[in-house]
Amino acid sequence: MIVRIMGEGQVKVADSHFTELNKLDDELLAEMESGDEPGFRRTLGALLEAVRRLGEPLADESLEPSELILPAEDATLDEVKEMLSDDGLIPADPSTISPPD
Template structure:
């Protein structure tokens, strides 16, 4: 799957990384629900680090559509809330 971190780029991430990413996504969602900016920053950093470490940079010249879109590291609670779906940032 192709994961985009807004403001940074796309990463090719194997489907078997999805469970770990979902666990981190739950932390992001909890921070948003609690209105905790510090916890959100920590959770987003962990989610971004997991995408980078489990994936590889997608060809920047490619026009491939992203399967998942993650907010940038400096996103506010409102920014993330706008991106959250019923399943969080990462469905599943």
């Protein structure tokens, strides 16, 4: 799956890594719901770092459509809330993501 981190670029992440990413996404969602700003900051950073670590960066000139878009590390709690779906930032089953038109 092609994942874009806003302001950084794209990485290709194997579906096999989504269990680990979903654990962080669930933690992030819980912190957002409770208003835990320090926890939100820490977990958002950990989630983005995991995507960077597990993914393979695509060249800047690559024009692959992003199947998933994640916020920048400095995004606010309110900005991230606007990006949420029912599953959080990352779907529980990556195969359910519809490719962009």
